[in-house]
Amino acid sequence: MKRSLYFIFTISFLILWSSCRKDFEFSPSTGNLEFSKDTVYLDTVFTNIGSSTYNLKVYNKSDDDIVIPTVKLGLGNTSEYRLNVDGISGKTFENIQILAKDSIFIFVETTIDINNFSNPNGNYLYTDQIEFDSNSNLQKVELVTLVQDAVFIYPNRDNTTKVIETLTLNVGGELVETELQGRELLNTELTFTNEKPYVIYGFAAVPNGETLTINAGARLHFHSNSGLIVSEGATLNANGSFSNDQNLLENEVIFEGDRLESNFSNTPGQWGTIWLFDGSINNSINYATIKNATVGILSDGNPNGATEKLKISNSQIYNSSNFGILGRNTSITGENVVINNSGQSSFAGTLGGTYNFTHCTIANYWSNGFRQFPSVLLNNFVTDEDNNAILADLTEANFNNCIIYGNDNPEILLDEIEDSAITFNFKFTNCLIRFEDNNNNFTGDNYNLENTNLYENNIFNEDPNFKDVELNQFIIGDESAAINKGNVLFSSQIPTDILNINRTTSPDLGAYQHVTFPKDD
Template sequence: MRKSLFACFVVFPLLFLSCRTDFDFVVKTGTLGFSKDTVYLDTVFSSISTSTYTLKVYNRSDENILIPQVKLAKENASKYRIMVDGMTGIDSDNSGIGDGKVFENVELLAKDSMFIFIEATADINDANPADFLYTDEILFGTPNNYQKVNLVTLIQDAYFIYPNRENGIVEGVDFGFDADGNVTQVQGRNLSENHPINGNELVMTNEKPYVIYGYASVPVGKTLTINPGARLHFHAQSGMIVQENATLKINGALSNTEALENEVIFEGDRLEPFYSDIAGQWGFIYFRDNSKDHEINHLTLKNAIVGFLVQNNAGTPMKIRNSQFYNCSNVGLLARFANIEAENSVWNNAGQAAVALTFGGSYDFKHCTINNNFPESSQAALIVNNYFEDNAGTETAFDLSKCDFTNCIIYGSGGKNIQLDKSDLKLFNYSFTNNLVRISDGDPYYNSALFDVLRNQQNGNIKNRQPGFFNLRNNQMNIDESSPAINAGTPTTLGQVSTDILGRPRPTPPSLNPDMGAYQNAPFPED
């Protein structure tokens, strides 16, 4: 039986001790007041505990009262657990901690109140099959005169992917190599084409969400295909690893409703609204050396530590199209000597950098919006370099054969919003053409010749003019007709990127040029 709620609050009884022991209590029922008549616990996945919710109970009378019973209607069969005024209730299994189901003779002083803490762990099979609601009641009083508070939880079924455990040892998957060249592992397991419960895990659909514990590994030489509308939820310290010669194909599509019915979504496994925009809830998607031929379409990834970590991928360039990466606690896209083409995609807010293209490589970004207003002092929207320096100060350089940004918005609040860091030992080929950027004119860092094209607004670049995003806080990076990005792009990209991230056509010359960024302008929605 789950006792996590009570373990968290074992100190609470001490807070409710009183120096007086001479209070007189009257047995009384039917006179209590409540902060709410129904407690709605937010949606949770089957067999995963909810957050803890509170109910306040009031004694508004002038008498100290004794409540004969406070209990869950289903008693020990209930999937709810409650703590009443710091107490855990009757201990039916002699575990040393009450079950959180039944309480007797609960005292409440005159004109006083008490808290009840509530949580649940229910399986989809416990829920009503018609609406997937799991319900119970908290009863106060006696069988002839109960007052009731309803409890309601929506249970969502899911496919669960987690490592096996045998003799206390948790299954692992290959992650990398240590300093001596030995293989290192993290907790996780390979996805299977014929899993006994989940079926073919290498083709993910929108039938049910997928909840991942540890790292789900795409095996060597295999392809994971994720179809439109699929939802992947990652537990804390969990993620995905795409192994050598393995491929990830995300086949999201344009959606017609605000429910994003065709978007593929990667996020954490806490469904409560409080967690909807908290960074760092889960790990990362790691593309190991020589993984290959990745195609990412209409993906929304949010609240990771690192969104994508792409390292020395092989084959054709990774193609990222019409995708969004939000609220990563470290980096949205971290590339190491990678080969990436990105179109109509958005990166917003990360603790260190929205996009970091490191150790050289080859990159081509067209009509992308890269912004970083994360509440840190040193965050950047974009970092580009072509070398690595170890702890001893030894520099290893790599060729940056191509790093092109065309018709992009690269903005943010960081002091060094765009960082270019070059080793002369290897190639450092880059270009900025028709972009809206922010750089700090008064910072000597930007006096370097590397920034001439931006500082002097050459090649159609515009600096230090607010893009006019609709709502940065809510990751709504669309622009309207007042933005300086309007008609400021070059038409050379139209053959490849003829529509924007929402599928709206970009204008064709000679009448108009396309807008910069992932979105064509449109009037903002009214409140």
């Protein structure tokens, strides 16, 4: 009996106590909310492509539990913004409660069609506000988005089956169906200008016998799992240029992902690759930046043509989740090229081929995990599905007046399967190379650094004095070991560096002549 009375008394007390709690009584807000920011900038988005989700934190720093009568977008249901308030999606909300000394999150996103506005001129600044309460208690947080118009290239989708078009390519004279989503470029799409950026979904293929010309200042943005294919018999000419007025690469061609938000600006692996198929011819890339791909450039075949399959000059390749440049039994000439931050190798010449790099900076300061290979990888084989090695000649691989460095050691790997019928020719001349073999793991003729047929006038393991490897800034300072160490014979063939600075008389190694860095305050 006593236990029952105690139980009844306890329950009655809890009910009475709960009914007297004032912190469950919400008072109307008085216009004293505080916010994590006064303006939410949703960065830049392409027309009809959804933005990332941004957040705003709303604070009740008073001692009272409050209720906000209304939270809404200033443009109401016509607004191009979407809100999520306390887990509920919409554009207008009523009676939003915030406990004393507490806060709530509001999430904001948008998808905007620039064609809904008059005279956008390629860009349109779209704005709205989140309004909290009204009249004398009204508080506002601004919303701002720059909407950019673009040319969209995407595969067709069957309206009935919803199946997305896949590529059929001419390979060896035969039409081959692939599983790659995408389509061939039309004749009217074979010149990319700098008037609007291009946004590509799937793989855009240059048809057999055609040339894709990309003019100076053009911007190409690729969606996830997308890229550019240069088919057999086709050609890519990316014709960026240098701006002498600004001493900047402002007229370069840019290849990158389609996410324009700042937190995506250096994220590797956002899109696929520029794929030069076996049989594509006379490809050239000049003054370009290729960033945030899976493989920056994938070049297949044609190792011994009259001219190189790809000539790349005055260009930068950054943040590739696998390889910066991957050559597979192909031919590439590189001049004033800078490569960094690759999940595997910055340059890999595999299954032999023909490669000539002069005044290039091939670095790898990958910091997103373990990488298997060094900055430069050369081999003469590939293994098939039965793990059998297929061999091919490394006809030549010459690195002249280059810097080959990184945060691993060593930064070159010469992976040869010896066969008397297969050549493996390479040479490093007047290069600064990171190569320390303290444990004697690299033996054999390929690693005989005293053999002048393979290594001539090189510098090993001295500081290149890069400006900032984390920011992909590979200009060298006046404490660099690369200063005045170039061979004039090579520099006379490439008389200016990537910033158009003359190097004919006192050439430094790598893609840049040195500068004096400003001293920190």
